[in-house]
Amino acid sequence: MPETLMNAVIELEEAYNRFKDDPTFQAELTELFNGYAGRPSLLYYAEKMTRDLGGAKIYLKREDLNHTGAHKINNVLGQALLAKKMGKTRLIAETGAGQHGVATATAAALFGMECVVFMGEEDTKRQALNVYKMRLLGAKVVPVASGTRTLKDAVSEAMREWTSRIADTHYCIGSTMGPHPFPTIVRDFQAVISKEIKAQILQKEGRLPDAVIACVGGGSNAMGSFYHFIPDKQVALIGCEAAGRGIDTFETAATVNTGKVGIFHGMKSYFCQDEYGQIAPVYSISAGLDYPGVGPEHAYLHDIGRATYVPVTDDEAVDAFEYLSKTEGIIPAIESSHALAYAKKIASDMGKDKIIVVTVSGRGDKDCAAIARYRGEDIHE
Amino acid sequence: MSKIRQAFANGKAFIPFITCGDPDLATTGAIVRAMAENGADLIELGIPFSDPTAEGPVIQGANLRALRGGVTTDRIFDFVRELRRDVSIPMVFMTYANVVFSYGAERFVAACEKTGIDGLILPDIPFEEKEEFIDVCRSHGVDLISMIAPTSENRIAMIAREAEGFLYIVSSLGVTGTRSEIHTDIQALVQAVRKNTDIPCAVGFGISTPAQAQKMANLSDGAIVGSAIIRLVEQYGKDSPEKIGEYVRSMKSAIRK
Numbered sequence: 001m002p003e004t005l006m007n008a009v010i011e012l013e014e015a016y017n018r019f020k021d022d023p024t025f026q027a028e029l030t031e032l033f034n035g036y037a038g039r040p041s042l043l044y045y046a047e048k049m050t051r052d053l054g055g056a057k058i059y060l061k062r063e064d065l066n067h068t069g070a071h072k073i074n075n076v077l078g079q080a081l082l083a084k085k086m087g088k089t090r091l092i093a094e095t096g097a098g099q100h101g102v103a104t105a106t107a108a109a110l111f112g113m114e115c116v117v118f119m120g121e122e123d124t125k126r127q128a129l130n131v132y133k134m135r136l137l138g139a140k141v142v143p144v145a146s147g148t149r150t151l152k153d154a155v156s157e158a159m160r161e162w163t164s165r166i167a168d169t170h171y172c173i174g175s176t177m178g179p180h181p182f183p184t185i186v187r188d189f190q191a192v193i194s195k196e197i198k199a200q201i202l203q204k205e206g207r208l209p210d211a212v213i214a215c216v217g218g219g220s221n222a223m224g225s226f227y228h229f230i231p232d233k234q235v236a237l238i239g240c241e242a243a244g245r246g247i248d249t250f251e252t253a254a255t256v257n258t259g260k261v262g263i264f265h266g267m268k269s270y271f272c273q274d275e276y277g278q279i280a281p282v283y284s285i286s287a288g289l290d291y292p293g294v295g296p297e298h299a300y301l302h303d304i305g306r307a308t309y310v311p312v313t314d315d316e317a318v319d320a321f322e323y324l325s326k327t328e329g330i331i332p333a334i335e336s337s338h339a340l341a342y343a344k345k346i347a348s349d350m351g352k353d354k355i356i357v358v359t360v361s362g363r364g365d366k367d368c369a370a371i372a373r374y375r376g377e378d379i380h381e
Numbered sequence: 382m383s384k385i386r387q388a389f390a391n392g393k394a395f396i397p398f399i400t401c402g403d404p405d406l407a408t409t410g411a412i413v414r415a416m417a418e419n420g421a422d423l424i425e426l427g428i429p430f431s432d433p434t435a436e437g438p439v440i441q442g443a444n445l446r447a448l449r450g451g452v453t454t455d456r457i458f459d460f461v462r463e464l465r466r467d468v469s470i471p472m473v474f475m476t477y478a479n480v481v482f483s484y485g486a487e488r489f490v491a492a493c494e495k496t497g498i499d500g501l502i503l504p505d506i507p508f509e510e511k512e513e514f515i516d517v518c519r520s521h522g523v524d525l526i527s528m529i530a531p532t533s534e535n536r537i538a539m540i541a542r543e544a545e546g547f548l549y550i551v552s553s554l555g556v557t558g559t560r561s562e563i564h565t566d567i568q569a570l571v572q573a574v575r576k577n578t579d580i581p582c583a584v585g586f587g588i589s590t591p592a593q594a595q596k597m598a599n600l601s602d603g604a605i606v607g608s609a610i611i612r613l614v615e616q617y618g619k620d621s622p623e624k625i626g627e628y629v630r631s632m633k634s635a636i637r638k
Contacts, residue, residue, distance in 0.1 A: 002435050003540075004530035004551060006507045146441055147432060156434045163435075164555030166532060263478040263513070264432065266505070276454050277483025278431040 001179045001266040004163045012170075013181040015086045020188065025085065032077045033192065036110070037067045039074075041193075043200035043357070049327050049344075056210065056350035058343060061197050061359040063221060064332065070362030071190060071221040072103035076172060078189030080107035083170035090114040090169040094158040096123055096151035096217075097287035097335075098130025099362055100174030105139035107172075115139035118157045120150040123287055130366065148281045151291045155265055175218025176295035179266030183295050190224025197357055198228050205355060211236040211346075214359040215338040216309065217253070217289035219298045221361035226307060236308065239298060240338040242284035243311035253282035255294040256302050256309035262293075269296040285314040285374065288335040288362075316341040318374055321364060333362035334371065384471045384499045385524050385546035388423035389581040394603030395420060395594070395633040396583055397610055397625075398475065400427040400443035402452025406460045408619050415626030417470050420633030423547075425502065425605065428457055428476035435504035437558030439608040442615065454484050458492050465497040473500035473526065473546070481514065490517045500524035500546045508540050518545075529574065529582075530554075531565040541577035548574055550601060552586045558608045560587035567600045591635030598636035606632065 019025040033039040042062040063071040095101030101117040108115030121143040147153035162171045176183045214222035216239035229235040241254040262271040272280040272292040301307035320341035343358045429447040518525040524546030584597040585605030594604040
């Protein structure tokens with residue numbers, strides 16, 4: 001972190017510590033979650049999928065049913081409310097596929113704040129519809145032409161923008177990453193996912209699940225899904241990384257599986273990088289998992305052996321995308337499809353008395369055109 | 382007195398920056414020699430990084446060109462070893478934390494000492510995170526340079542008291558790059574530093590003209606220039622050393638006034 005931003009992150013930490021246990025703040029946030037974003041999200045028993053795979057019982061945590069179609073809104077509502085309490089009038093954000101950008105633009109519209117979203121130039125072309133949505137919501141979208149023109153460059157550019165304008169601006173970071181206190185704040189706002197899963201599964205099954213599975217890019221939906229289960233050692237926590245064309249190729253974004261420890265974007269964690277510490281260009285079919293790092297708390301859970309991080313390829317994710325659509329009538333985001341693919345892989349080898357919860361972090365409408373092209377059909381949004 | 386302090390011993394210091402390997406190391410070598418011959422007091426050598434978050438578009442471009450040209454940390458150490466045969470003025474590295482961390486901090490700083498690098502500037506390492514590197518830097522006599530920004534305010538005393546080599550005063554909010562005007566009250570920043578240390582202060586970010594350099598050096602102990610020099614490299618490529626030499630001479634003579 002540059003010195004220029006140090007007082008800003010310290011001020012943010014102090015404000016967060018002041019508000020996180022404040023009953024008024026929490027009540028306002030709960031009202032936004034329930035009254036605006038549509039929480040609690042369903043915990044759905046995927047009966048056909050369970051029967052088809054013939055093993056563990058599979059439940060889906062339906063974050064795709066939230067307003068704006070993904071878990072991103074949880075974090076954004078929390079940060080926007082915090083920013084407002086801090087007297088900030090402007091939100092800036094990075095976005096990859098556009099989901100976090102759309103969520104931030106949504107919150108900015110709701111709170112009457114100015115909004116600027118940084119998005120890699122490549123991604124603005126691949127996700128033109130989301131660019132339009134952000135503009136429709138009143139945000140300005142800045143295409144980032146530096147570096148690889150994707151998510152990591154959008155993060156760098158948002159940080160550069162923040163150093164130039166701090167007084168009225170909050171950087172609404174999109175995942176459990178970046179400098180302290182961001183990983184903590186984003187985790188806490190996303191932890192509503194595991195809090196709900198726990199209550200819902202206890203009500204339906206009278207016990208905790210054997211495994212919780214979620215996809216990991218920066219790691220916010222996974223951290224949210226894992227958090228309240230961390231003390232429950234009998235619950236396996238499994239993060240699914242985007243392996244792209246495979247972890248034995250250079251076209252991968254599986255950070256824990258192929259990266260090493262580094263210092264970048266204000267955090268010490270695992271990063272895909274070369275032998276001289278140059279950050280590697282990463283690849284995944286999923287723009288939302290196309291980031292060369294992972295949140296530091298995931299690095300920690302990996303190091304202490306509390307969570308397991310497995311690679312899932314493009315092919316496996318696309319298969320799962322189609323499988324869930326046909327089997328359950330739910331079109332999942334290509335990001336979430338990485339988690340579903342791994343659940344599919346292990347469920348049949350588990351006993352029928354076992355229970356798996358898979359977080360469907362977002363809905364897949366945004367991915368339909370890209371998957372069709374992946375399958376050789378020539379359609380565009 | 383550390384070698385860096387010597388750079389400030391002969392009046393106001395002029396500190397030019399250059400990215401190593403842009404467009405190639407031979408040109409960088411000629412540029413460094415031209416800077417030294419034309420009155421530079423200390424030279425900042427940039428080790429390129431794939432994602433230089435503190436830089437504006439000009440120096441970002443230099444980083445990417447250098448990496449595309451195939452320069453690596455090892456090749457830069459070889460280059461410095463060769464430079465040190467005839468270049469004796471103080472030199473510091475400016476790079477990003479991950480370049481040093483991935484090389485191994487101990488191995489990196491030991492190589493700095495051995496090849497004759499006097500200090501290290503890491504713009505993404507603030508005061509709170511310097512423990513990662515400070516011990517190895519001290520044990521090898523390499524100064525870890527601290528930065529003070531227009532937003533540092535209540536942090537200035539803490540940073541200044543532990544500063545080594547010189548203090549890098551960031552003139553403006555935002556990233557590196559030339560600016561038509563600098564709005565920060567540099568005098569107030571320097572005065573706040575002076576209450577805590579007598580270490581030299583040099584101002585960087587946004588300086589390109591002799592008049593700006595003169596003004597900033599008058600308010601402090603020296604001026605740092607990066608983007609304006611990289612622009613000359615962009616424009617003249619392998620022919621840039623002569624142009625950069627002329628530029629350094631004009632800047633140094635401006636701050637002597």
